[in-house]
Amino acid sequence: MSISIKSSLVTLSYIFCLFFIVSKAVQAEPKYQGVNTCSGTYPSYWQDPAAKFKDMWTGQKITNVPTNTWKKGVFQLSDNYPNKLIDDKANQPWRDKRFDALFLADTNQTTKKELAEEYSWLVLNYIHEGNINQANQMDFDVCNNPVRPWYHIPFQTYDAMSGREFTHGLTREAPVTFSVKTGSGLVNTTMWAVGIYNATAAYTLGEVWQKNGQAKIPTQSIAFHEGAVIGKPLFNTATVEQLPVLKNMPSWNANISAPSFCKCTAKIKGQQCNLIEESNQCPRSYKQWPNVKLLQFDIAIKDSRAQGTGWVYGTFVADGERKASVKEPWLRMSLLGLMWGNDTPPMGELAYNYPKNPRKNGFSEEVIIWDTVDTLNAASGTEISKQMGHLGCNYRLNGPADNANSSCLSCHGTASVPDENEVTPPSISQFSKTQTNECVTPDPGSKVAGTDRSGTPSKVINGVSFADMDSLYFANVPAATSFNMTVATPKGQVNVMGEGVPSYADSQQKQWISLDYSLQLSISLKQWMQWQKHKNSPQTVRVVDKELRRE
Template structure:
């Protein structure tokens, strides 16, 4: 990091030199306000749907945000010699509902059969395929392949407007980088024929106008957040698209060949961690010092996964459809458009919930032969991903989720797309939210195969040991995490045990100031939950001395054991 950033100093202005001092070994004074970048790289300039109301990225140099980064080592601002575009957050949200039905052909009646249980498997597979590609085309239209415009610069889309979510910027470890607005996601270990490789995912999400209207009920035009006191519901036709990039090379993961690649301002690809000088949590200053960003130290990131979510009331039980495309650079090398060198991994609109007392690890039975009731997996794509795998099948790119439910290469093998997203909730007064999956907490693990001789212990799908905690059985926890959570309904964390009802997160959780006892739903939007957590942290920390600021409830993903 030090040498690569110092190489930029030659030929730059004194202002640029000031920005880079800390990255070249000279520590910033603890009370120093982050230096300002040149006016030409300011993210606060208004353009189309990009208003500059909220910070566009961690350490955004616009003066009105500078107190957030006070005392930090500055490594996430464009140098004075930066010639490429700079990410701007699209935050000029619609203030009235928007129905884009005329541009959404997947809402046609012919797709009703996708959600019926009596539809033949072959027909359902074709419908899932057509539905997903129509959604992907809708997401990409006007966002890629525009002459003279950076792909996914959504400020001025001439086809339809797209929007970003604010305040994925405060956390120094995961906050948006300045080139494309990518946030650091999960660490992922992949098993390859050459051995295990430790990688990191970086991603950026976009919301259509229908979804952005709901965002605008939370994120106000004056740059503040209105914390929801009631369950949030996205409108019919809301669409979210999210490309996810990986730090591996095509030599390590051949499916990444011929994929879109970005020079992003990332931290160590092996997933940088911070060690606090005292206590259990690093301060934001320590995180900025120990995990700096660079555009030159590491390789480009490459498209590995592309997720989408659609609000669709035809989906029984959830009213949401989730889908995942993955890189397919070898088989689609001749495709002219690099953003179409992807293949559909699967689509789901429910979790195929196990019956009472049954377990998710083996329900439904023999899904490769019999399929699912509430999802479609494209096994040829799974096989293409897995043929590049090494000795550990659960670290192959095509590991999928629990019992082969839909989950992409970036996701956890013990869960599913809808299982994780169903937890999305407003943080309580302690900044608590339900764990994305139970493995990221001290509660009983999900997707566990019990020991035949001792049902109180077992192993989860990744091979990690598991025990029954606080009387919450493996079937109990699966009944929570693989339930079909209705749209805009609170995520349930209470189960019936032999000793009566148990709140698996402990008595008194959630702890909302209003006294509400159930979680406030954010309708499957984890991005909204994460951004609210960071906003609430900033509100609590803004009056604290910079040296004491700690983002002590950042998203806990753990080291992934795919």
């Protein structure tokens, strides 16, 4: 036999073996077979009529259940969490090594912007797959996703004011006042949102939320795993005339309370409303008010290349006028920015002016798409801090729904297990009346008085300077690491939340137990703890802590 024939036979044999190996590999990774991930273990929404949950709503005015005239779908909670850790790397192209440069300090701003945009759109498309345009189901009805499973967090249902509504599982997020070109120039609106978690993230949720319907409250810091992805569409109650970017955007008929953000007044002066009072004063309706419209879409990705935090956060915003010709309504959005760190000010410096001139010089740990910022602001009124493109402290990333004094990672880095008093670190220092504010510009010649970015007069409290507070809230908190609330002052170490905080059952646990940037998990655990305390108490004394605020 000639050498050429032998060579040909060897080649053919190699190709056959390679084909056999590849075939076996393909067979070893079968296509995902869609399963229903909604088990009914936990309430799907506030006032869920299932018999096992009825005691939670006793005495309340019932307005959040489907009526005889409701002919559309009803939200179900996806809570059948995976029993083993799932790594979906094969379907996550943003994990490719070519995106490594995004996280390197010496990468130029033009390249960072290009990589940030591609990274973000890949994640958004991953979240969309199987969750939109499916036959016989509403968008983001994730129970039966045919591509990959998605899940929700339980127990965002106990609070009468913010609890999930029954049509799409939206929770009331925050009141947001926007500067507009119509009417008085300001409009009071409300954000409603629903967060979804891929299987990698849901595995961690399942370590807390058990299949027997009980919460296993973490006693040590938890960590989400590489490749965890969270998506969160946020809808707003404004009209298209008030916020023109909402034109041509997806809209949902949701069972919400008053669009201007309903508030409750307790019968007993000086006290908070109980759940019965809240249900009476802030009833829900899907008929009384217009549809809510998609304004913002947040993404969060566990990515170890983000060395300071372990997380990447991004925000898309409605761009319905400019992208009216885009066929898919869910793609009529533009990226506002992507961040993986807080660009922490050096010790003693302030966050309001660090880094210097980020629009010109850029950030080290985030990318802002200034064209999107300009589009949002051009569609807004003249009050800068209330324009849609206000961003966060010194133009760090924060969306239209978010607080101008913070940033995505700054806020989420506070996520902690509630202590025995159901206390957690304020997600933004301004939410506490006993702390120095963050992101403050000092008054000329003063170190103890100033104005925060939203225009609120601020002062130093308990000797904790503005720089001290910025050093806490704009620190890069490593994933699954306690959020630090202690600073060194001329008078010594000061716990800005007060001595003895946190107060956990284990008296040796002196630091906050981290929930690895998951504020939703922190909120849900707080509502669970409140239900455990209330279930043997009269309905008239059932009072829940104030919900998360973004204003």
